[in-house]
Amino acid sequence: MAAQRGQRNGVGVTPPAPTAAEITTPIPRVTEVPAARERARAIPEAAVARLAVYLRVLSGMQEHGSGTVSSEELAAAAGVNSAKLRKDLSYIGSYGTRGVGYEVAVLIEEIERILGLTRKHSVAVVGIGNLGHALANYGGFPGRGFPVTALFDVDPDLVGVPVGGLPVGHIDDIARVCAEREVSIGVIATPPPAAQAVCDRLVSAGVQCILNFAPVVLQVPDHVEVRKVDLAVELQVLSFHVARRADNAAVLAEANGRAANGRAVDGMVVS
Amino acid sequence: MAAQRGQRNGVGVTPPAPTAAEITTPIPRVTEVPAARERARAIPEAAVARLAVYLRVLSGMQEHGSGTVSSEELAAAAGVNSAKLRKDLSYIGSYGTRGVGYEVAVLIEEIERILGLTRKHSVAVVGIGNLGHALANYGGFPGRGFPVTALFDVDPDLVGVPVGGLPVGHIDDIARVCAEREVSIGVIATPPPAAQAVCDRLVSAGVQCILNFAPVVLQVPDHVEVRKVDLAVELQVLSFHVARRADNAAVLAEANGRAANGRAVDGMVVS
DNA sequence: CTGACTTTGTGCACACGTTCACAAGCGGTA
DNA sequence: TACCGCTTGTGAACGTGTGCACAAAGTCAG
Structure with a gap:
């Protein structure tokens, strides 16, 4: 440092x-x-x-x-x-x-x-579905130095439609547009099957940082940094805690009910 | 275990x-x-x-x-x-x-x-803005055992409007509705200022697990589990890596250019 | 049944991150 | 100026998580 x-x-x-x-x-x-x-x-x-x-x-x-x-x-x-x-x-x-x-x-x-926030980092969002829409419209990005400067989708019906004030481009133009607009961060919000292909395109377009919302493990070269946000995993971790809590309650209740004196539970387990 | x-x-x-x-x-x-x-x-x-x-x-x-x-x-x-x-x-x-x-x-x-996925976990989404809409429509939740069974917002214009096939309820009804529908996971997708209040309501409604998308540090009692998804933080971490990469490139270039033999950089720093 | 081969399960050492506790350093006060 | 109280910055202890390397345990062929 x-x-x-x-x-x-x-x-x-x-x-x-x-x-x-x-x-x-x-x-x-x-x-x-x-x-x-x-x-x-x-x-x-x-x-x-x-x-x-x-x-x-x-x-x-x-x-x-x-x-x-x-x-x-x-x-x-x-x-x-x-x-x-x-x-x-x-x-x-x-x-x-x-x-x-x-x-x-x-x-x-x-x-x-x-954190490198003295310079602006252009963001491209790929996959303009529910989540992509939300991201394109999210005010927190530009407000913190991350202007969204490009949107992409495969759907021809979406191409050209403005979302959050920015027209959607076609996925095939990723390389050109990202270079033009100096995109430094790519956000993948596509369905799982498309994610790896999109990732490859972003990488070959020179994007070195990727934020991945698709529930897929991306394969990238060493020089590319990927961060993953996986909503299903978050919920499942929470689910685990619910289950753990329930189990603990059950076990403790049983322990208390069975023998109020000392380490009955320990003995039970070892035997 | x-x-x-x-x-x-x-x-x-x-x-x-x-x-x-x-x-x-x-x-x-x-x-x-x-x-x-x-x-x-x-x-x-x-x-x-x-x-x-x-x-x-x-x-x-x-x-x-x-x-x-x-x-x-x-x-x-x-x-x-x-x-x-x-x-x-x-x-x-x-x-x-x-x-x-x-x-x-x-x-x-x-x-x-x-992971406790043998039982279903009802999810309530609070804050039906861009992100809330996306979450309410997201197919990945119900598909993995997390049915979204309640939506809430403060905006009277939204209350009653169906989003993703489910009518939006008013925030004041959180306690009643969550109890009725046995909600075990609350998702907060509100603007930052509202997050803590919403959280308090969810907690007093008996919800013990919260997934928080608002960029706010929530205060909760010990028995409540919170997981936070913070998009701005994710981007800023990526930004840090961009900056680090740039710095390394600069330092290494300088080191190579200055003296091809051994630890010139170290010497420079210590002196 | 024996022996060769494959893959799991885990003891151990290491690295990383967290927490503690305290010396160093600064501002205010007499 | 000398002292006192407060807060930072950090060595050192600790705990947790990761990775290695190998014994244990299984399959399969002959």
């Missing part, structure tokens, strides 16, 4: 003495050449996702007029514990003031920089 | 000699009462999500006519490595045959049982 910082914030932001932190982190990996890559990768995926959450909470605070926050406050608002929050923030640098807290504006700027 | 199995598969399926596996797992936890709970919880969240994926792949294989799969095949189709797959399956029991593989039908049955 030191390398990143060195690359881009040449002016402004008062670079705050990058001293001890740098030395301690990736040195143990001795005699390894791609140390520069290590550094950029040094921020855990889970932390990245949380940074996005912090960013939204901070935006809300800024609109509300807060100038500074403590890790405790911010953590509460984001639904995590404060130690984790501080560690997450430490991955991107030391922008807090001890005894005071963090300046909201500074944090927002830094998180946006790390 | 032994307790679970004991509870419900009394008939059929030829219970395959639960011997050594049982003994090795939770014994180290000495003299602890809630061992029964431990067992049900013993299956990691990450594994549960993957089980849902395996289930879908298996369903596809069954339709395709496959009778058995090896861990290698199934793992490839699900996009994980075979060791992880076997470990995941071992959490639910030993249903494979060494030297042969797993019987597709058996695995499907067992995974469905563990």
Whole structure:
């Protein structure tokens, strides 16, 4: 991350003495050449996702007029514990003031920089069914720096029809249109059977990041990043918790009913 | 998990000699009462999500006519490595045959049982905007045992209008309707400001599992399970990867250009 | 029945992520 | 200036999840 910082914030932001932190982190990996890559990768995926959450909470605070926050406050608002929050923030640098807290504006700027939100990322949505419609009309995307600049479908009846103010293009034009409009993120909202083919087209059109809503495991080359949102899986995980809860209730009830004294359940299982 | 199995598969399926596996797992936890709970919880969240994926792949294989799969095949189709797959399956029991593989039908049955899919889970969707419409019309839910049985919105113009064959109810009726229709999963697709209030209503209506699409951190009591799907976060994580890639390319290019011999980049950073 | 071959199930080591606890550092106050 | 209280930043312990590698256990051929 030191390398990143060195690359881009040449002016402004008062670079705050990058001293001890740098030395301690990736040195143990001795005699390894791609140390520069290590550094950029040094921020855990889970932390990245949380940074996005912090960013939204901070935006809300800024609109509300807060100038500074403590890790405790911010953590509460984001639904995590404060130690984790501080560690997450430490991955991107030391922008807090001890005894005071963090300046909201500074944090927002830094998180946006790390997440690459200083530049806009054009989004293409492929598959204009129910979900595709919803995505095309969703205000949260352009509002956060992700303008939807292209829509595609196979259905000839849909091609040319404007959805969310943007005419639907035909799937065969993916390569050309994506190149023209510099699409950097492709969203797949097609039926499952079409997903892999669409994915291949996006990849060969140069799109390197894909958000996949189709319940399919996509095969992509190494340099392409895929994130999957699977509604059925989410529901099934919830279903598991319902079942677990029911089972626990049953087991506990049985245990209580059977013998009120000590570890009866344990004994039962072992025998 | 032994307790679970004991509870419900009394008939059929030829219970395959639960011997050594049982003994090795939770014994180290000495003299602890809630061992029964431990067992049900013993299956990691990450594994549960993957089980849902395996289930879908298996369903596809069954339709395709496959009778058995090896861990290698199934793992490839699900996009994980075979060791992880076997470990995941071992959490639910030993249903494979060494030297042969797993019987597709058996695995499907067992995974469905563990995920609690033997019983239907009614779903209520709150917030019939773009996304709510899409969810109400989404065929993947009822097809997988999650019938959408109630829709709600605040907008009086929407109340009574049928969406996806189901009339929209008013938010004030959540408690009554959810109880009537035995809703076990609530889906929140409202604008952010309304989400917490809707959540509170669902909880007080007895709903214990919530799938939240609103970009808000919900506050719920301990016994309620929340899963969050946040499209903005997904995009921002992708954006981070775009930025990281760009940075790496820049750093590596610089490193190569500056000095072809050894760790020039490291030196630069430390000094 | 034996032996060769295949694939599962899992002990073990490792890596990653989370949490704790505390020194370091800053602002305010006397 | 010296002290005090507060909050950050982070080493270190811990727990969880992942991947390897192999023994156990089955099938099949001869």
